[in-house]
Structures are given as C-alpha cells and as structure tokens.
Amino acid sequence: MAESDGPDQVARPAVIPDRSMIVLYGSEMGNAEDIAIEIGQLTQRLHFQTTVDEMDNFKLSDLLRASLVIFVTSTTGQGDMPKNTLKFWKNLRREKLNNTNCLGSLRFAIFGLGDSSYQKFNWAARKLQVRLLQLGASEFFRAGEADERHDNGIDSIYLPWYQDLRAALLSDFPLPDSVTPIPDDIQLPPKYLVKLSSPIMALPALSARRSHVDRAPSAEERIQEDIERKSPKFPGWFARENEAWETINKRSVDTLDKDNILKDYPEKYLLEKSDDVSEPVKPFVDELKVPGGYTAYLSDYTRVTPKDHWQDVRLLRFEFYGELERLKAIQDWGGQLNLTIYPKNSQDDVEELISMMGWQSVADTPLEIPVMPKRLHLAGGEDATTIRTLLFHSLDFTAIPKRNFIRELAHFTDIELEKERLRELTDSVNIQEYYDYACRPRRTILELLRDFPGVKIPHERILDLFQPIRGREFSVASGGASLRGKTAQSDDDDDVVDCCLRMEILVAMVEYKTIIRKPRQGLCSRYIKTLKPGSFLTVSVESSSLPRLVSQLWSRRPMIAVATGTGIAPIRALVQERSNWPSPGDTLIFYGCRNRAADYYFENEWKQHSNVAIFPAFSRDKDQISPKPAATTVKANDWLTARIPDQTFKVDKPQYDDNKNYVQHLIRQKAETVLHFLKQGPIVCVCGNAGRMPVSVRNAFLDVLVSTGHCENKEAAARWFDNPKNLTFWQECW
Numbered sequence: 001m002a003e004s005d006g007p008d009q010v011a012r013p014a015v016i017p018d019r020s021m022i023v024l025y026g027s028e029m030g031n032a033e034d035i036a037i038e039i040g041q042l043t044q045r046l047h048f049q050t051t052v053d054e055m056d057n058f059k060l061s062d063l064l065r066a067s068l069v070i071f072v073t074s075t076t077g078q079g080d081m082p083k084n085t086l087k088f089w090k091n092l093r094r095e096k097l098n099n100t101n102c103l104g105s106l107r108f109a110i111f112g113l114g115d116s117s118y119q120k121f122n123w124a125a126r127k128l129q130v131r132l133l134q135l136g137a138s139e140f141f142r143a144g145e146a147d148e149r150h151d152n153g154i155d156s157i158y159l160p161w162y163q164d165l166r167a168a169l170l171s172d173f174p175l176p177d178s179v180t181p182i183p184d185d186i187q188l189p190p191k192y193l194v195k196l197s198s199p200i201m202a203l204p205a206l207s208a209r210r211s212h213v214d215r216a217p218s219a220e221e222r223i224q225e226d227i228e229r230k231s232p233k234f235p236g237w238f239a240r241e242n243e244a245w246e247t248i249n250k251r252s253v254d255t256l257d258k259d260n261i262l263k264d265y266p267e268k269y270l271l272e273k274s275d276d277v278s279e280p281v282k283p284f285v286d287e288l289k290v291p292g293g294y295t296a297y298l299s300d301y302t303r304v305t306p307k308d309h310w311q312d313v314r315l316l317r318f319e320f321y322g323e324l325e326r327l328k329a330i331q332d333w334g335g336q337l338n339l340t341i342y343p344k345n346s347q348d349d350v351e352e353l354i355s356m357m358g359w360q361s362v363a364d365t366p367l368e369i370p371v372m373p374k375r376l377h378l379a380g381g382e383d384a385t386t387i388r389t390l391l392f393h394s395l396d397f398t399a400i401p402k403r404n405f406i407r408e409l410a411h412f413t414d415i416e417l418e419k420e421r422l423r424e425l426t427d428s429v430n431i432q433e434y435y436d437y438a439c440r441p442r443r444t445i446l447e448l449l450r451d452f453p454g455v456k457i458p459h460e461r462i463l464d465l466f467q468p469i470r471g472r473e474f475s476v477a478s479g480g481a482s483l484r485g486k487t488a489q490s491d492d493d494d495d496v497v498d499c500c501l502r503m504e505i506l507v508a509m510v511e512y513k514t515i516i517r518k519p520r521q522g523l524c525s526r527y528i529k530t531l532k533p534g535s536f537l538t539v540s541v542e543s544s545s546l547p548r549l550v551s552q553l554w555s556r557r558p559m560i561a562v563a564t565g566t567g568i569a570p571i572r573a574l575v576q577e578r579s580n581w582p583s584p585g586d587t588l589i590f591y592g593c594r595n596r597a598a599d600y601y602f603e604n605e606w607k608q609h610s611n612v613a614i615f616p617a618f619s620r621d622k623d624q625i626s627p628k629p630a631a632t633t634v635k636a637n638d639w640l641t642a643r644i645p646d647q648t649f650k651v652d653k654p655q656y657d658d659n660k661n662y663v664q665h666l667i668r669q670k671a672e673t674v675l676h677f678l679k680q681g682p683i684v685c686v687c688g689n690a691g692r693m694p695v696s697v698r699n700a701f702l703d704v705l706v707s708t709g710h711c712e713n714k715e716a717a718a719r720w721f722d723n724p725k726n727l728t729f730w731q732e733c734w
C-alpha cells in the first residue's frame with residue numbers, strides 16, 4: 001500500500017519485492033534526460049522502486065540488481081553516443097564480454113531520440129540495443145525512436161510509446177490486489193528539497209548588485225499582459241482565442257516551431273528593432289562555479305551584420321590567461337572546439353518570480369542543499385546560496401515549461417479551475433493541448449506562472465521544480481594562429497601578460513515574435529547582448545564532435561565544406577587551423593547565405609588562403625544564380641581556374657528548391673570540380689541549419705556522382721558516399 005504523508009498528499013511507492021526499475025539516460029542538451037525523468041515518475045506511480053541516472057554513473061553489474069532497466073538516449077555527432085554515456089558504452093563494448101551472456105538476466109526497454117536529417121538516425125539507441133541483445137539481455141517492451149523532424153517533434157512518437165509502456169507494465173507486471181497506482185493528483189516525494197539554514201541570517205539582497213541582463217517589460221507589454229490575464233476564459237486559454245488562431249496559415253504555424261524559423265520567414269516574426277529588447281548595463285564579473293570552467297575575458301564584440309539587417313549576428317572574441325597546462329590541452333584540439341556560455345536571468349524577472357511566489361521574506365536567507373542536482377552551477381560558495389542567487393545565476397525559468405513541470409504545478413494551487421486546466425494541458429493522450437499552449441508560442445515558465453496566479457510553489461521545492469540553466473554551446477570560429485601566440489599585454493609594456501590563446505565565436509541573436517506576437521529573446525541572446533568588451537565570464541571549452549581533422553596528415557587532405565549561416569564558424573576554424581600546417585590541402589567551400597551585403601561572413605578573409613575557393617549561394621540576391629568562385633590567388637589549381645561548364649541535371653528536386661539559389665544547386669553546378677575532390681579522399685563537412693539542408697546537400701553529392709558517370713545510379717552513389725574509405729564525413733547541424 002502506498003504510504004501517504006498526510007496533508008501534503010505525498011505518496012511513496014509501496015515496497016513490493018522484485019519490483020525495481022532503473023532508468024538510465026544519455027543526453028547532450030536535456031531532451032533524453034527530461035524523458036527519463038518522466039518515465040521514472042511513471043514507474044514510481046506504478047510502485048517500482050525507481051532510480052533515474054546518467055548511464056555513466058552505472059556499472060554493468062549494477063544493472064542486474066533491478067528487475068527492469070529502461071534506457072533513454074539521444075544520438076549526437078555522426079551517430080555517436082552522448083558524452084555522459086561514453087564510460088558506460090566503453091565498458092559494454094569490451095571484447096572479453098563477447099559470448100559470455102553476461103547480461104542474460106537483464107530485461108530492458110530502450111527509447112531513442114534522433115533527427116532524421118542525420119544519416120545515422122537514432123544510431124546511439126540502435127547500437128546500444130544491439131549490444132545489449134548480444135550480451136544476452138532481452139527486451140520486455142518494444143523500442144521507440146523519436147524524430148525531431150516530426151510535426152510535433154519528439155512527442156509524436158514518445159507519447160504513444162509512453163502510454164503503451166504504462167499499459168504493458170501494468171499488464172505484464174501486475175500489482176498485488178491491495179495496491180493501486182499512485183494517481184496523478186498525489187505528489188511523489190521530492191528529490192531535491194532545500195532548507196533555510198537560519199531564518200534570521202538573511203544575506204544582503206543581491207538586488208544591491210544589479211544584473212547586466214535587466215530589462216523590465218515595457219508599459220505596453222504590461223498593459224497587454226494585464227488584459228490577457230483578466231480574460232474570462234480559463235487560465236491559459238486566451239492564448240488560442242486572442243491569436244486569431246484560425247487565420248494563421250498552417251504552414252507558418254508549423255514552421256514556427258523549428259529553430260531555424262528566422263532563417264526561413266524572418267519578415268513575419270521580426271522585431272521592429274532588435275535594440276528594443278534589452279539594453280546593455282555595466283560589465284560584471286561572473287563568479288559561477290563550473291567544473292572545468294575558465295574565466296574568459298571578452299576582448300571584442302562586433303556586430304557583423306549591417307544595422308538595418310533583420311538579424312543581429314555578433315563576433316565575440318575571448319582571451320584566456322594563465323593555467324598554461326590546461327590551455328595547452330585546448331590548443332591541441334586546434335580549431336575543433338565548442339565554447340559554452342552560461343547565461344543568467346534578468347534581475348527584473350527574478351524579482352517578479354519571487355513576488356509572484358510570495359518568497360520575499362525568505363529570498364535572501366542562506367540555504368542548505370542536502371542533495372545537489374547534477375549540472376547545477378552555483379555562484380559563490382554553497383553557504384552564500386539563497387533563493388535569489390539561485391534564481392539569478394542557476395535556475396531556468398524562462399525555458400518552455402516541460403509537461404512534468406506543468407503537471408507538478410497542479411499540486412500548488414487551491415483554485416480548482418487552475419488544477420483542472422493544468423492537468424488538461426499535460427494529459428499525455430492529448431498532445432495538441434500542451435503543444436499549442438506551450439511549444440508553438442514558445443511560452444516561458446514565467447509567463448505560464450502569470451497565467452496561473454493561484455500557483456504558489458513552496459520555496460523548499462525550488463530545486464525540485466526548476467531545472468538548472470544549461471550552458472549554450474557555440475562552435476569556435478577561429479583556429480591556427482589565434483589559438484596560439486601571445487595575444488595581449490597589460491597596459492604596462494614590461495608586464496607581458498601570460499595570455500595563451502584567443503578564441504572567437506559567431507553568435508546569431510535569437511529574437512523573434514511568435515504567434516502570440518510578443519517579442520521573444522533567447523535567454524542566452526539576451527545575456528550576450530548585455531555583455532560589453534571588458535567583461536569577464538565563466539565559460540567552458542571542449543573538443544567538438546568532429547573526428548580529429550587537424551594534424552599534419554589531415555591538414556593535407558582536400559576538404560569540401562558546405563555551410564549555411566553561422567555554420568560557417570567551424571569551417572573558418574578548420575581553414576585557419578589547417579593553414580597553420582605546411583601544405584594544407586585544397587579546400588572548396590559552398591556557403592549559403594541570404595545576401596552578399598548582409599550575411600556573407602568573413603568575405604574578405606577567404607582571400608588570404610591560397611588553397612581555398614569559396615562559392616557563395618546568395619538565396620536572396622537575384623543576380624547570383626550562377627556565381628563565379630570567390631577564390632583567390634590560387635596556386636595553379638586546374639580544378640579552380642579551369643572554366644567548368646555548368647551542368648544541367650535531371651534530378652528530382654523538391655518544390656521548395658524551385659527558382660532558389662541554395663548550396664545544393666551550386667554543388668550540382670560544379671559537379672566536375674566536386675568529383676575531382678571526391679576522388680581524392682576528401683574530408684566533407686556540412687554545418688548549419690538542420691532540417692532540409694543536410695538532406696538536400698547529400699542528394700546533391702549523390703547526383704554529382706551519378707551525373708558525372710562515377711556511379712551507375714543513386715543507390716550505388718549512396719554506397720560510395722557512405723563508405724569511409726572514400727571520404728571522411730562530418731556534419732554539425734542544429
């Protein structure tokens with residue numbers, strides 16, 4: 001029988017022999033982790049003693065202790081396992097385990113998250129499944145594979161799978177007669193409770209130190225929000241009513257959900273002036289404690305798109321000082337790096353949340369945190385942590401609320417109408433309700449809480465309810481010399497500062513209006529926009545998912561790079577890094593952007609590399625349908641200087657391609673050149689927008705192989721292209 005904790009209505013799973021579950025996840029950006037947490041809650045409600053954790057925290061022998069194990073993993077890189085599974089995966093693949101049937105008693109299920117625009121769709125889950133089966137484990141429930149490209153994203157596959165899993169668990173592992181599942185209106189025990197360490201020991205309010213990411217909503221926004229809040233409809237319903245839902249055509253609504261919406265239809269969602277979203281305040285020293293983090297000095301911060309261009313893209317330069325040994329490790333990776341920035345919330349949002357929740361009297365009291373959530377980065381010492389510092393530095397309340405979060409809120413309101421609406425929104429049989437309310441308009445947690453004023457989250461549950469802010473990763477846009485020589489000096493010339501490296505990133509600010517016509521700005525864009533040269537901030541730097549492409553040997557290999565938008569950043573890093581080695585290989589770049597004048601990033605730099613030819617595809621410049629290579633003083637490169645006749649191919653082109661000038665068209669037009677490269681065992685990189693681009697680019701390569709007679713037909717071309725003996729392929733799309 002479930003044990004209830006009295007008035008709070010908290011119930012623990014009943015202790016039933018041989019009824020335990022381990023849910024293990026592998027996740028890069030949290031999607032798989034969210035799903036694992038949700039599955040863990042489900043199995044607790046079905047009275048399984050449940051543990052949810054990262055795969056890397058588990059040994060193989062630990063797996064055999066549970067009755068059942070569910071694996072949830074995304075795929076990253078080129079069909080690779082996420083970072084937090086690598087140890088576990090290495091263990092699992094040990095040769096000495098072959099033919100041992102060592103997992104013979106393991107019963108498991110697996111759910112994969114992937115994106116079908118990647119060639120190796122859901123490979124991590126598939127590889128894991130195959131290996132577990134090889135080692136004797138058996139599946140107690142069918143595997144699921146979610147695809148981010150689906151209309152309703154991951155949920156389209158996940159929610160029906162979740163429903164079926166629940167049914168299967170109940171029927172195949174029935175509960176004793178006296179026990180029933182814990183209903184959704186009863187809370188499960190919290191995992192991360194915080195305590196006020198001493199109610200009288202309030203620290204000085206952080207508000208004394210104003211954030212540099214402040215911006216109060218404008219008067220009009222406040223009035224508009226007030227009107228919406230007073231809507232007589234159920235809370236949260238106005239979203240649909242006020243938006244003249246029916247008048248919004250289907251296509252634009254669907255595409256709104258995609259990250260690259262701005263690239264496709266910016267004119268519809270554009271803010272009048274990007275400057276109206278936030279204003280920079282004074283620089284600020286960040287003191288976030290990130291394991292393995294570096295303090296980086298922001299030495300330059302330049303807008304690289306014209307002021308009148310719809311998108312604000314900035315080149316940020318960071319300098320790193322001291323800690324020579326650690327910095328050397330970064331240098332060794334050349335240009336193949338990702339830099340992570342940890343954004344913060346705005347002070348005004350923090351104040352608003354504190355006041356909405358009624359936390360004013362406890363906001364500045366130091367907290368005791370008995371169990372520290374993973375990935376939580378605190379500012380200052382643990383003993384200086386308060387609700388206010390957590391909200392400012394560490395917890396994400398401007399993300400789109402997850403279903404789990406909304407479901408939990410129903411416990412924290414006394415208003416029946418609110419409870420009912422919150423439950424409706426998270427009913428897993430009704431995907432659309434949640435999607436329309438939360439995902440399509442990209443409503444934030446803060447906005448949701450405004451819609452449900454009866455919700456008062458107990459301050460003890462703050463870490464249990466809100467997720468830690470995740471750092472945002474950017475591909476490093478520089479390599480070679482900028483990652484090496486001494487780059488800075490202090491004011492005093494004699495005093496040479498021990499500066500080892502400099503790194504640049506190219507950041508497209510995420511600003512848009514959604515169907516609810518409110519300006520939106522990504523948490524990180526908002527934060528970055530308020531930075532100024534001279535700021536210090538905590539960042540981390542890691543090698544990217546690329547196979548190691550720079551060394552003397554690799555740098556000699558020819559390279560074909562295809563990039564769109566800010567996807568040119570890692571390509572620039574590779575080009576710079578390769579140029580650091582003697583005789584770098586010839587490099588062909590197909591670069592897709594909108595206008596030569598607006599977003600042809602680094603146009604003048606390519607000329608400095610005699611081994612590089614770049615073919616830009618300007619999708620909005622009408623006179624650019626058949627561009628000449630923007631290449632440079634090339635050493636007698638036949639492939640480049642020769643006039644290569646444009647090819648006309650009979651190919652099955654999708655409609656959206658018509659009359660457009662995209663990278664895939666250029667690849668086909670330059671078929672002979674491309675083939676010349678392909679025959680030399682090149683590195684082929686594709687970076688930029690996920691979705692149609694990578695698929696279209698792949699098709700273009702296959703067309704090249706067929707139309708030039710190198711392969712007989714498309715199937716043979718696909719086999720040739722996918723054979724690692726012929727080329728090294730790398731894709732990084734988002």
Ligand SMILES: Cc1cc2nc3c(=O)[nH]c(=O)nc-3n(C[C@H](O)[C@H](O)[C@H](O)COP(=O)(O)O)c2cc1C
Pocket residue numbers: 026027028029030031032033073074075076077078079080082113114115116118119120121122123148154545732733734
């Ligand atoms: C850099 C990168 C590489 C990816 N590579 C693949 C891939 O090879 N195959 C695939 O099916 N999905 C791939 N994906 C898609 C992710 O698996 C998908 O976005 C998933 O929802 C991420 O979940 P997570 O946040 O738990 O990592 C990739 C995504 C990124 C950003």
